[in-house]
Amino acid sequence: MRIDVVSIFPEYLAPLDVSLVGKARAKGLLDVRLHQLRDQAHDVHRTVDDTPYGGGPGMVMKPEPWAAALEAVAPPDGEGVPRLIVPTPSGRPFTQELAVELASEPWLLFAPARYEGIDRRVIEDAATRMRVDEVSIGDYVLAGGEVAVLVMVEAVARLLPGVLGNAESVRDDSFAPGAMANLLEGPVYTKPAEWRGREVPPVLLSGNHGAIARWRRDQALRRTAENRPDLLERLTSGDVDKHDRAA
Numbered sequence: 001m002r003i004d005v006v007s008i009f010p011e012y013l014a015p016l017d018v019s020l021v022g023k024a025r026a027k028g029l030l031d032v033r034l035h036q037l038r039d040q041a042h043d044v045h046r047t048v049d050d051t052p053y054g055g056g057p058g059m060v061m062k063p064e065p066w067a068a069a070l071e072a073v074a075p076p077d078g079e080g081v082p083r084l085i086v087p088t089p090s091g092r093p094f095t096q097e098l099a100v101e102l103a104s105e106p107w108l109l110f111a112p113a114r115y116e117g118i119d120r121r122v123i124e125d126a127a128t129r130m131r132v133d134e135v136s137i138g139d140y141v142l143a144g145g146e147v148a149v150l151v152m153v154e155a156v157a158r159l160l161p162g163v164l165g166n167a168e169s170v171r172d173d174s175f176a177p178g179a180m181a182n183l184l185e186g187p188v189y190t191k192p193a194e195w196r197g198r199e200v201p202p203v204l205l206s207g208n209h210g211a212i213a214r215w216r217r218d219q220a221l222r223r224t225a226e227n228r229p230d231l232l233e234r235l236t237s238g239d240v241d242k243h244d245r246a247a
């Protein structure tokens with residue numbers, strides 16, 4: 001998979017050089033390219049923003065630099081077309097389902113903006129050439145889109161074949177299909193068996209894999225009921241099909 005990111009703060013994306021995504025890049029599983037939006041602003045101040053038509057607070061990102069940046073990454077007459085992902089507070093929710101969908105794309109182009117956002121005409125123009133998704137990573141307010149890109153890239157990269165080692169698995173993800181589908185992760189333990197007077201639950205030391213699986217599901221149900229009762233409602237209302245539960 002190829003991932004391009006256009007930003008006025010490409011240094012914000014430095015974490016894509018380390019850990020899981022960094023290793024995937026080093027293994028050649030992921031080709032991540034960062035681009036400075038200001039390279040496409042040709043006035044002396046490399047201006048990328050201006051006042052909003054209709055008044056209001058803040059500034060809006062100008063269409064010309066963004067259009068030039070997107071076309072520099074994905075020339076209209078070039079090979080292939082990326083899927084454009086635009087982080088925005090008003091976007092569709094980023095979910096594990098969307099992460100799985102994006103993980104099947106050969107090329108993602110992220111456009112994290114700043115200020116009050118990008119001139120709407122950039123999105124409309126890009127949509128004539130490529131699929132555009134406006135996406136929010138949650139119901140809280142960030143100062144720009146770069147953090148959202150970090151979240152989405154990590155969520156997508158870990159789903160790519162070969163990225164997670166055998167010891168890790170997307171199979172047991174809280175939001176992946178399967179017996180624990182739509183349940184939160186239960187508690188985890190490691191050595192020592194007793195620490196500050198607290199013992200590891202004996203079932204985990206029993207070697208009885210059936211009992212361990214039942215205990216883990218019970219703990220996941222408890223954690224989900226406590227922290228995300230909405231997910232339990234989906235389970236009991238049948239929103240989650242039997243395949244997800246049984247797999």
Ligand SMILES: N#Cc1c(N)n[nH]c1-c1ccc2c(Cl)cn(Cc3cccnc3)c2c1
Binds near residue numbers: 087145
């Ligand atoms: N994704 C996501 C996401 C999220 N979940 N919260 N905030 C954002 C997000 C994404 C992109 C931008 C851009 Cl561009 C500017 N801002 C600041 C802002 C805040 C409130 C209203 N208007 C603009 C962004 C916030």
